[in-house]
Amino acid sequence: xxxxxxxxxxxxxxxxxxxxxxxxxxxxFLYFIPEVVNSNERRSNDLINHQSSRDNLQGQTFTGIGQLxxxxxxxxxxxxxxxxxxxxxxNDRVFTEELIFRIxxxxxxxxxxxxxxxxxxxxxxxxxxxxxxLLERFNSVLRxxxxxxxxxxxxxxxx
Numbered sequence: 001x002x003x004x005x006x007x008x009x010x011x012x013x014x015x016x017x018x019x020x021x022x023x024x025x026x027x028x029f030l031y032f033i034p035e036v037v038n039s040n041e042r043r044s045n046d047l048i049n050h051q052s053s054r055d056n057l058q059g060q061t062f063t064g065i066g067q068l069x070x071x072x073x074x075x076x077x078x079x080x081x082x083x084x085x086x087x088x089x090x091n092d093r094v095f096t097e098e099l100i101f102r103i104x105x106x107x108x109x110x111x112x113x114x115x116x117x118x119x120x121x122x123x124x125x126x127x128x129x130x131x132x133x134l135l136e137r138f139n140s141v142l143r144x145x146x147x148x149x150x151x152x153x154x155x156x157x158x159x
Contacts, residue, residue: 059087059088059089059090059091060087060088060090061085061086061087062085062086062087062088062099063083063085064099064100064103065083065084065085065103065106065107065110066083066107067081067082067083067154068080068081068082068083068084068107068110068111069081070082070110070111070114070115071115072114072115072117072118072119072122072157073115073116073117073118073121074118074119078118078119078157078158078159079157079158080114080117080122080155080156080157080158081154081155081156081158082110082114082152082154082155082156083152083153083154083155084106084110084134084150084151084152085150085151085152085153086138086147086148086149086150086151087148087149088145088147089145092145094144094145095142095144095145098142098143098144098145099142102141102142105141106138109134109137109138109141110134113130113133113134113137119157119159122157123157127152127155131149131150131151131152134150135147135149135150138150
C-alpha cells in the first residue's frame with residue numbers, strides 16, 4: 001500500500017517537473033521570437049493612439065497619460081478633469097519607451113500641479129500658461145527627447 005502511494009507521488013512529481021520545464025521553454029520562446037516580440041510591442045502601443053490629423057511630420061498623439069480626476073485645494077474640494085496629449089515621433093523607439101516608462105511621473109506632475117489650485121484660481125488661470133508650466137515640468141524629467149507642445153482634450157472644472 002505504501003509503495004503504491006509512493007509510486008503515485010513520484011508520478012505526480014514527475015508530471016509537475018515536466019509541466020514546469022515546458023512552461024519555461026514556452027515562456028522563453030514567447031519572449032525571444034521576433035514575431036511574438038512585435039505583438040508585445042503592439043500591446044504597449046495601445047497607449048499610443050491614433051495618427052494625428054496634422055501632417056506626418058508631427059507623428060502620432062501620445063494618449064498614455066489618460067484622463068485624470070484631480071481634487072482642488074478648496075476647503076470643500078471641487079474636481080478638475082483633464083486629459084493631456086502631445087505629439088511624438090513613433091519612429092524614435094528609445095524616446096517612445098521613455099514616454100511609456102514615465103507615464104506615472106507625468107500623472108504625478110499633473111496631480112501635484114493642479115492640487116494646489118482652488119476652483120476660482122483655475123477659472124482665472126490662462127490655459128497657455130498652464131500648458132507651458134506642465135511642458136517645462138515634463139521635459140525636465142525626460143532624458144532622451146523633448147515634447148514640443150501639450151494639448152488638453154478635456155479640461156473641466158466641477159464645483
